[in-house]
Amino acid sequence: MMSEETKTIMLCCAAGMSTSMLVKRMQEAASQQKITAKIFACPAAEVDEKLSQENVNCILLGPQVRYMLSNIKEKVGNKPIKVDVINMQAYGMMNGAKVLQQGLELIG
Template identity: 90%
Template sequence: MSEETKTIMLCCAAGMSTSMLVKRMQEAASQKKVVAKIFACPAAEVSEKLEQENINCILLGPQVRYMLNDIKKKVGDKPIKVDVINMQAYGMMNGEKVLEQGLSLID
């Protein structure tokens, strides 16, 4: 993996439920020596964040999985992968598993 920063955006209904998961993913990235910027945002702010940030992948909380195609349309032809967070990993707040999911989309 290259040393360039990987930017992973988590997206959920209000951006609140993913904040603990972000913290756990950051801890996992630090342990694995992965240079990553991981943050959460509410689904309503996705378009804005796509303009402001250099995002590599977007992971949706399982509760907003119905927005997957809508988010993919917003991404358009940008080289950004979009997926739904594994429900079990999300429920367990398993930062390492969700980080691996995001990194596997990027690489």
């Protein structure tokens, strides 16, 4: 079996707190599905810093910071990083598998 490269998914929210539980659930889902993924959360204020440190494939925004979507897309610029808002229902239910799927579909 060919080993796939690690997918890096960054969740972004107001303070990085509400998404930390979701990160844990996404990691569990990835592990169950045997998907190699690096998933982490960061507060919106640290996006620039994280983009310079990490090889991010996609950024998922918590619904509470959906207003920052165009701002984050601007920060990403012409890098091949997909940006989207986490599905509100999946976020509310803390459905790690569904949010993981959303990220992987974005990455393609």
